[in-house]
Amino acid sequence: MKLYILVFLLLLWISDVSAQFSAGTGRKVITPDIPVWLSGYASRNRPADGVLHDLWAKALAVEDQKGHRIVIVTIDIIGLSHELSETISESLSLKYGLSRSQILLNSSHTHSGPVIYPSLGIMYDLGKDEMAALVRYHKKLTEGIVEAVGMAIGDLSPMNLYTAHGSAGFAVNRRQHTEKGVVIGVNREGPVDHDVPVLKVETPEGGLKVVLFGYACHNTTLDIYQVNGDFAGFAQIEIERANPGVTAMFMAGCGADQNPDPRRSVELAQQHGKELALAVCEVLKGEFKAVWAPVRTSFTTAGLEFAPVSPESYNEDLTGENRYKAARAQFILSAMDKGYDVNTLVYPVQAVRFGKDFTILALGGEVVVDYSLIAKKRYPNENLFVAGYSGEVPCYVPTVRILREGGYEPETSMIYYGMPGPFSENVEAKIFSAIDMVMKKTGARPVTKNYDPGF
C-alpha cells in the first residue's frame, strides 16, 4: 500500500514538472446581425445580405509557473479602432488584472466582416440606423472578446507549448510598378513572407488543444455581401474539422502589401484556406521545438510623425471633386478646431517572449512585409513571428522604401483612414526604435546596436 502511494505521488510530481505552463482557451461567435455594412472596400454600395460562416473571437491564455500571464485574442474582423482597443483593454484590465502588455489583440483583416467605426469611416456615408447597428455591434464585439478571455482564464490547466514553421505560397506582393506609378496588382518579384509559424499547445499527455498559426497576407480573396472570414476563416474551420476539439487561431502577419492570388470567388477563398490549413496540418505531423518559460511581455507606443501638410490644402480638398478627400479634410479640420494633435499618431508596439524559444512581435496597423523581413534579420535567434494588425489598426504602416515609391499603401489609403497625409520618412526608424525597446525589455538582443534601414 505504501509503495502504491509513493508511486502515485511520484507520478503526480512527474506530471506536474512535465508541464511548463498553464494554458486555456475560450471562444465566442461575433457574427454581426444582418443587415450590416461590411468593411474594406469603398466600392460596396449596400449592406451585407447573408452569412457564409460565423466570425469568431478566440482567446488563448498562457501562464508560466511564476504566474506571468499573456492573453492572445484573435478576432475575425477588419481591425480594431483605437477606441475599441482601449475599451477592451481597460475591461480586461479591470476584470482580470491584466496589464496592457499582457493583452495581445490581433485582427484577421477580413474584408467580409462588419465596419468597425470610426476606422475607415471616410469610406462610408452611413445613415442614423446604420450607425446605430454598428454601435450595437461594437458592444457585442467587446462583450464577446471579454467573455472569451474570461473563458480562457477559467480554463487554465497544465500544458506544454511547441513551435514549428511551415510555408504557403498563395500570398503575392501586390505593389505593381507601372509607368503611372505603383498600382495594386501583382508583383511577382516583390518581397513576400511565406512563413507559416505554428504554436501548438498540448496537454502533458500529448493531447492537442490549440493551434495558433500566422500568415502575412491580406484577407481579400472576396468582396461579396456575405459575412465571412475569407481564407483565414476557411483555414480555421478546416484545421478544426481535421482536429476535433482543437481551437485553431489565425494571427495576421505583415500582409499590408500582400494579396491572395488569384482571388474573387468563394471557391478561391476556400482553396487558399485549405492550402494554409494543409501547411499547418503538415507541420503538425513533423518535428516541433519545445517552448520554455518564462513568459515576458512588453508594450510601448511610438509617436509617428506625418509629413507636413498645409491647412490650405485641406481647404482646397473641401471644395474639390474627390468626396473622400473632402470628407478627410472636414475630419482633420474639425479635429484641429477641437485642439487635437493631428501631426502625430500614437502607435502600439508589443513583444511577447517565451523563454529564449519563441517571440511574437505584435505591431499595430496594416504593416508592410518589409517590417517582418527586417525584424527577422535583426533578431535571427528569436524564432520571431511578426504580427501586424495588432492592438489597433489606425492606417497602413510603410517603410522608407515604400514611402518613396508611393501608391495606395503609403498615400491613397491615408485618405480613407482619415489621416492627415503620408508619414514622415523617419517612420521606419521610429518603429524600430520602439521594437528594440520592447524586445530589450523581454531580454532579446538585436545583431547590431543601431538600426540601419534594411531596404
Ligand SMILES: [Zn+2]
Ligand atoms: Zn488592408
